[in-house]
Every structure is written in structure tokens, then in C-alpha cells.
Amino acid sequence: MIDESPFSLSGMRVLISGAAGGMGAATSKLCAQLGADLILVDRQSPNELAETLPLRPSQKLFVHACDISSREQVEALAQQTGPVHGLVDLAAVCPFDDWTDPDWNDRLMEVMAINVGGPLNLLRAYFPAMIEQRFGRVVLTGSLAGRTGGLRAAPHYAASKGSVHTLVRWFAQRGSAKNVLVNGISPGTTDTPMMRGHGYDPSAFPQGRFGKPEEMAGPIGFLLSPAASFVAGVVLDVNGGIHYS
Numbered sequence: 001m002i003d004e005s006p007f008s009l010s011g012m013r014v015l016i017s018g019a020a021g022g023m024g025a026a027t028s029k030l031c032a033q034l035g036a037d038l039i040l041v042d043r044q045s046p047n048e049l050a051e052t053l054p055l056r057p058s059q060k061l062f063v064h065a066c067d068i069s070s071r072e073q074v075e076a077l078a079q080q081t082g083p084v085h086g087l088v089d090l091a092a093v094c095p096f097d098d099w100t101d102p103d104w105n106d107r108l109m110e111v112m113a114i115n116v117g118g119p120l121n122l123l124r125a126y127f128p129a130m131i132e133q134r135f136g137r138v139v140l141t142g143s144l145a146g147r148t149g150g151l152r153a154a155p156h157y158a159a160s161k162g163s164v165h166t167l168v169r170w171f172a173q174r175g176s177a178k179n180v181l182v183n184g185i186s187p188g189t190t191d192t193p194m195m196r197g198h199g200y201d202p203s204a205f206p207q208g209r210f211g212k213p214e215e216m217a218g219p220i221g222f223l224l225s226p227a228a229s230f231v232a233g234v235v236l237d238v239n240g241g242i243h244y245s
Contacts, residue, residue, distance in 0.1 A: 006225060007222065007226075009086070009221070010036070011085075012085040012224070014085065015039040015084045015087050016028050016031065016038065016039070016041065017041045017088070017091045017122060018042060018091030019042050019090070020048075021193075022192030022213040023141070023213045023216045023217065024046075024091075025046075026212075026216065026217040027088060028040055029052070030217040032061075036059070036086065036224075038059070038061050039064065039081050040064070041065075042065065043067050044065055045063045045065040046063055068089070068091050068114070068117075068118035069110075069118050074122055074124075075121075078126060083130070083132075084129075085137065086137045086138075086139075087122060087126050087138045087139070088224070089141060090141050093111055094111075095154060095156070095157070096153075096154060099154055107156065111157060112160055112163075115157070115161065115163075115164065116163045116167070123167075127171065127180070130175070135180065136179070136181070137180075137181055137224045137228075138180070139185065140164050140168050140183075140184040141185060142162075143158075143164075144243055145157055145161050146165050147243055148243055151242075165235045168182055168235050172232045172233030173233070176232045176233070181223075181228070183231055183236065185220060185237075185238050186235050186236065186238065186239070186245070187216050187238050188238065190210060190212070190215075191211065191213065205240055205241075206240055207241065209240075211239065216238055
């Protein structure tokens with residue numbers, strides 16, 4: 001039986017980086033439910049997550065360890081996996097440190113290497129094959145901080161996520177004519193380990209709460225799906241009404 005739902009991912013091979021994180025795990029579970037074959041990637045192989053996914057017997061699942069800030073590791077990963085239909089990058093760091101510290105430049109370089117260099121490395125490895133096969137769906141993860149400067153984020157994080165928003169548009173311009181659609185999401189403060197314990201007051205947010213990882217996964221699943229076949233270059237705000245762009 002063919003699944004004709006406009007939100008089905010059946011028949012797609014989807015790579016998710018940062019799969020072991022809060023949003024990564026939620027997105028992996030949703031993509032599994034929608035029928036995708038999955039390639040899950042994190043700095044340490046996300047084996048525990050893989051064991052929890054609701055897979056049908058026909059679905060394929062692969063797990064890999066990869067530091068996406070390393071171009072060499074990403075290129076080696078691409079050699080192992082081969083081309084994919086969907087690429088979702090959820091790997092990121094958000095240090096809550098003091099930008100006036102004398103050694104802060106080291107943290108700046110680390111944040112940029114992961115948050116900006118990571119998606120660039122992934123795109124350099126997988127985007128050309130998408131162009132050649134004339135099909136691809138890419139979802140990058142920006143941030144409210146990349147829109148507004150953020151609520152409590154440090155400047156390296158805000159700058160890195162603003163750069164991701166620009167990468168979405170740069171690659172969308174070059175992919176759309178080949179049916180390679182590049183989009184992003186811009187989450188607000190989300191209830192993940194990366195955000196907890198840093199002084200956010202959810203009662204001050206329009207909905208009075210943090211976003212849930214599953215609420216970020218839903219828009220990602222949409223952007224991967226046939227329902228978004230005419231959407232390109234969009235960075236979708238998913239912040240519960242904190243900011244409108």
C-alpha cells in the first residue's frame with residue numbers, strides 16, 4: 001500500500017545531525033513515524049536513541065559518530081552513507097560565557113566551527129549529489145537569537161545563528177531550480193538540556209512556557225515533506241509568539 005499523505009517521508013533517506021540532543025531525538029522519532037530511512041549522526045554514535053525509534057520492518061536505520069566541525073570527518077561520513085534525500089542539521093553549542101574574558105576568542109572559534117562550519121561541511125559533502133539527483137530537502141537550525149540578538153544568548157551564538165539564516169538563503173538560491181529546497185527553522189527558547197538553568201523566565205513568554213522539542217520537530221518534518229514542495233529559502237519562526245519576522 002502506497003502512503004499518499006502529503007506529510008509522508010516514505011522512500012526518503014534522511015540524515016539528522018545532532019540526533020542525540022533534545023530536538024534531534026524528537027525529530028528522529030517523528031521522521032521514523034513518517035516512514036523515512038534514517039541516518040543518525042552525533043559526536044558519539046546515538047545508539048541508545050536508535051533503539052527507541054518506532055520503525056517499520058521495511059525502514060532502514062544507520063548510526064554514525066561524527067564531529068561535523070571537521071570537514072574531513074564529514075567527507076568520510078558522506079563516503080560511508082552515500083547520497084541522501086533529506087538533510088537536517090540540529091548540532092549546535094550555546095555557551096553562556098562572558099564575552100569580555102581574555103580567552104573568550106577560543107570559545108568564539110569553537111562556536112563558529114560547530115554552528116556555522118558544521119552546516120557548511122554537511123552541505124559541501126551532500127548538496128552536490130542532491131543537485132545531481134535533482135532532489136533534496138535541507139533544513140538548517142537557526143535561532144530567535146539570530147533574528148533579534150537573543151534573550152540571554154552571548155554574541156558568538158547570536159552571530160552564528162544569524163549566519164545560518166544567511167546560509168539558508170544562499171543555498172536556496174542555488175538549489176531551487178534543481179528541486180533542492182533549502183529552508184530553516186528559528187526556534188525560540190526550547191526545553192532542552194542546552195537551555196535549562198540559564199535564567200530564562202517562561203512566565204514572561206506569550207504562551208507562558210518553553211517550547212517543546214516535539215514542537216520544533218513538527219515544522220522540520222513539514223519542510224522535509226511533499227507538503228512543502230514549493231517552499232524554499234524560508235527560515236520559519238517557531239517561538240510561540242515572542243517575535244514575528
